[in-house]
Amino acid sequence: MTAPLADRIRPSSLDEVVGQRHLLGPDAVLRRMVDSGHITNMIFYGPSGVGKTTVARIIAQKTGKTLHKLNGTNASVSDIKEIVNSLGTFGSMGGVLLYLDEIQYLNKKQQQSLLEFIENGQITLIASTTENPYFYVYNAILSRSTVFEFKPVDAADIENAVRRAFAIMEQETAAPIHLEEGVVEAIAQGCGGDVRKSINAVEMCVLSTPVVDMARLVTMDAVAQVSQRSAMRYDRDGDAHYDILSAFHKSVRGSDENAALHYLARLLVAGDILSPCRRLLCIATEDIGLAYPQAIPIVKACVDSALQLGLPEARLPLADATILLCTAPKSNAGCMAIDAAMADVKAGRTGDIPAHLKDAHYGGAKKLGRGLTYHYPHSYKGHWYPQQYLPDEIKSRVYYEFSDNRTEQAAKAYREGIQALWSKDGEKEK
Numbered sequence: 001m002t003a004p005l006a007d008r009i010r011p012s013s014l015d016e017v018v019g020q021r022h023l024l025g026p027d028a029v030l031r032r033m034v035d036s037g038h039i040t041n042m043i044f045y046g047p048s049g050v051g052k053t054t055v056a057r058i059i060a061q062k063t064g065k066t067l068h069k070l071n072g073t074n075a076s077v078s079d080i081k082e083i084v085n086s087l088g089t090f091g092s093m094g095g096v097l098l099y100l101d102e103i104q105y106l107n108k109k110q111q112q113s114l115l116e117f118i119e120n121g122q123i124t125l126i127a128s129t130t131e132n133p134y135f136y137v138y139n140a141i142l143s144r145s146t147v148f149e150f151k152p153v154d155a156a157d158i159e160n161a162v163r164r165a166f167a168i169m170e171q172e173t174a175a176p177i178h179l180e181e182g183v184v185e186a187i188a189q190g191c192g193g194d195v196r197k198s199i200n201a202v203e204m205c206v207l208s209t210p211v212v213d214m215a216r217l218v219t220m221d222a223v224a225q226v227s228q229r230s231a232m233r234y235d236r237d238g239d240a241h242y243d244i245l246s247a248f249h250k251s252v253r254g255s256d257e258n259a260a261l262h263y264l265a266r267l268l269v270a271g272d273i274l275s276p277c278r279r280l281l282c283i284a285t286e287d288i289g290l291a292y293p294q295a296i297p298i299v300k301a302c303v304d305s306a307l308q309l310g311l312p313e314a315r316l317p318l319a320d321a322t323i324l325l326c327t328a329p330k331s332n333a334g335c336m337a338i339d340a341a342m343a344d345v346k347a348g349r350t351g352d353i354p355a356h357l358k359d360a361h362y363g364g365a366k367k368l369g370r371g372l373t374y375h376y377p378h379s380y381k382g383h384w385y386p387q388q389y390l391p392d393e394i395k396s397r398v399y400y401e402f403s404d405n406r407t408e409q410a411a412k413a414y415r416e417g418i419q420a421l422w423s424k425d426g427e428k429e430k
Helices: 030-035 052-064 077-085 110-113 115-119 156-174 183-190 195-208 220-226 238-251 257-269 273-290 295-309 315-327 333-346 406-419
Strands: 041-047 066-071 096-101 123-129 146-149 178-179 215-219
Touching: 030 052, 030 315, 041 052, 052 066, 052 096, 052 123, 066 077, 077 110, 156 178, 156 195, 178 273, 183 195, 183 220, 183 273, 195 215, 195 220, 238 257, 238 273, 238 315, 257 273, 257 315, 273 315, 273 333, 273 406, 295 315
Parallel strands: 041 123, 041 146, 066 096, 096 123, 178 215
Antiparallel strands: none
């Protein structure tokens, strides 16, 4: 019993793998490929503890290939060359399957050293990564591989693995194990979709529970002690961080305060204050903007309060800001307007600034024709004068369109009102 329980009870067939039915179900592409005995180079992408390594082992067994395993954190080019040198030997008669765990840690040269051999079929590569392969795996490897995404396992599926783990621990320890009500569900729910973590929790619960009257009673208190914060999947530099922020932003934009509070809670429980603060400031201008301009200073005040308070009190102003933005009217008119203007500038659609708008506060400006025909808007009714402001080349360009919310429609009505002060006869002075 020196190996961890999760390794001792590792599945030996695809039917025994917990979860991943979208990959391993009877009609799934990966399952049909494995059952046919003909596999291609693959990349397994997903969080830890969801079966990537287990499935690779089973594939090697079913296809009769010799399994070599390397880990990207410590593998070198010489390790890869050693596997290459084994090609054609008696031990690799059925072909070689290289399982490369955490491929994202290999540099470009190390990954490229595999290309020749995976391209000609001498080595079948199954690489795994917890990070998005489209960001971390070089295109030369990606173009020769099929990406399969492994997902966190549902708690309902994990419950079966937890019960099996308790049953095996009971056999191995030769002492009956009794479970307090809710233990199985608590472990399954608290592992965050990680099957290995749930089985490790079972082992820790059993080994830390003393034998009393020839039996063990695993309590909810024991589960709580071994499962502290175990459901958190969070890495400020990883996919989980950006996925949570994306879900948070989109939930606020979609006016779903319950979902937004959930994702905010994930960030705060992980101790991250700065990320939601920055995102709330962005949302206030990007998605609410001119529909409710007061949201911008209110959110800024909430963010300042949160940063001064720190956790746990910071949760209060951040929750208020989140709910405010969720329930506020929405407008992205300002965002769309500046993006359109910047697109023109980047594309070279600029032109010379009209002479009447150029700086005229220096000697000789009049000789250059600067500011001669400029009309000071405050000198006219409505504080407006119909003069050209854009360069000639784009003088008719429209970047901002009034949205249909009350605030912007009021601004539109005001604009139309002051323009109406002008008649066909010309200027309307104060």
